[in-house]
Amino acid sequence: MTRPKALIAWSSGKDSAWALHEVRRAGEVEIVGALTTVTETFARVSMHGVREEILRAQHAALGLPPVIVPIPYPCPNEIYEARMAAALENAKRQGVTQVIFGDLFLEDVRAYREQKLAGTGITPLFPLWRRPTQALAREMIDAGVDTYLVCVDLKQLPKSFAGRRFDLALLADLPPSVDPCGENGEFHTCVVAGPMFDRRIEVQVGETVERDGFVYTDLVPATPLSSRANERSERDPGSMSQRV
DSSP, X not given: OOOOEEEEXXXXXXXXXXXXXXHHHHTSSXXXXXXXXXXXXXTEETTTOOBHHHHHHHHHHHTXXXXXXXXXXXXXXXXXXXXXXXXXXXXXXXXXXXXXXXXXXXHHHHHHHHHHHTTTTOEEEOTTTXXXXXXXXXXXXXXXXXXXXXXXXXXXXXXXXXXXXXXXXXXXXXXXXXXXXXXXXXXXXXEEESTTOSSOOOEEXXXXXXXXXXXXXXXXXXXXXXXXXXXXXXXXXXXXXXXX
């Protein structure tokens, strides 16, 4: 029996990585690509600020082709939605009928995704929906997910959390007001190892900068890649937390 084809909405972070892992373990759909918005001005993943070369290393370790949606900075919402719609229409022509999201409990974000996919022939799936986030965070860590906090919202966390590993020590240090998985936008992450990868991505923690109320910590490939010649030092603050 042919399985439905799906894209994973890949943010470069732990929740999308774990959603991919869960769906692959269930085996009910075939993941055929990783969908990510990249701010073309900076060549970085939107909101997370992860270098595109790290993103492509993730794709290689996942064994998934990239489906990159380039957006400008700043990005008006109508441009974001038009470019995302075009990418999904192209995916549909290639037989994709589902998109997997790593959302946990934000009703407005889920409603936004459902609204935008309504009538497109593509169904959104939320394999982690309503999972208790404290237990989910520990499950990821126990399974060997290695990830760094690459973006921190200064309204919710101090700068010192940027660049830290997402581990049990970090969970213990989080203020009570902060969701253990950062679902309210308190922080964003970049995964470098875990059961969804077939190899570890070797990185070094680079500089930390502040922009527009957020702090971004750069992850740099430990082994230089050919694309390093085109690297840009700017950080991308993105413009909308629900974007992939």
